Amino acid sequence: MLTFVSDELEQYAIDHTTNPGSPFNELAEEVRRELPSAGMMSGPTVGYLLNSLVFATGAKRVLEIGTFVGYSTLMMASALPDDGQVVTCDVDPEATDIARRYWAKSPHGSKIRLALGPALETMAEIEPGVDLVFIDADKENYPHYYERAMELLSPSGLIVMDNMLWGGRVLDPQDESDRAIRDAGDMVQADERVNNVMLTVRDGVLLIRKR
Numbered sequence: 001m002l003t004f005v006s007d008e009l010e011q012y013a014i015d016h017t018t019n020p021g022s023p024f025n026e027l028a029e030e031v032r033r034e035l036p037s038a039g040m041m042s043g044p045t046v047g048y049l050l051n052s053l054v055f056a057t058g059a060k061r062v063l064e065i066g067t068f069v070g071y072s073t074l075m076m077a078s079a080l081p082d083d084g085q086v087v088t089c090d091v092d093p094e095a096t097d098i099a100r101r102y103w104a105k106s107p108h109g110s111k112i113r114l115a116l117g118p119a120l121e122t123m124a125e126i127e128p129g130v131d132l133v134f135i136d137a138d139k140e141n142y143p144h145y146y147e148r149a150m151e152l153l154s155p156s157g158l159i160v161m162d163n164m165l166w167g168g169r170v171l172d173p174q175d176e177s178d179r180a181i182r183d184a185g186d187m188v189q190a191d192e193r194v195n196n197v198m199l200t201v202r203d204g205v206l207l208i209r210k211r
């Protein structure tokens, strides 16, 4: 688990977060059983943070960069009104097949559009006016995702960037991914167009809004 608190305390946080129920728990179980990369799945704490942000802001257009098995996607879709939509981008047909299978079990699955292909290509085609952008894909592209997200974001919109503490490696970056996350964090902090707050939820969630 990518967390900074003890496993017991993280479990306490999960135990004091709404239980998402079906189909989230079955999805999480299958992914933990079948995929070695299960740690990429956001889970209930980040999931309900996203769900609450979508609900509280009244977002209608959501863009997700990095679908994986669709846990966070469905969390956000569940908080959208009937005429809302999440466009979610990924390059992995196998993980997103699992996602599609579980979205089909939910009444909110019909609010999701999957764009298979490199996220920057999908982002190039999206119309501005997006209410919430969740950035959670390849770390090397985080600075590019942030720049394009700023172009797409509505004036009252939110950008949410996951893994922004990167297991603590932001303090002493060693490889390309470490440096990209550190650069993205520094880029946001120096950006006078925005107000931002680093939340120490799970692996670090950076919340950003335009001033």
Ligand SMILES: C[S@@+](CC[C@H](N)C(=O)[O-])C[C@H]1O[C@@H](n2cnc3c(N)ncnc32)[C@H](O)[C@@H]1O
Binding pocket: 040, 041, 042, 043, 065, 066, 067, 068, 069, 070, 071, 072, 073, 089, 090, 091, 092, 095, 117, 118, 119, 120, 136, 137, 138
């Ligand atoms: C951390 S996972 C996403 C987890 C998901 N958002 C959740 O919270 O459950 C990152 C995903 O980004 C995808 N990805 C990597 N490079 C990408 C790219 N260039 N464009 C789109 N998706 C990409 C990977 O295939 C992987 O499924």
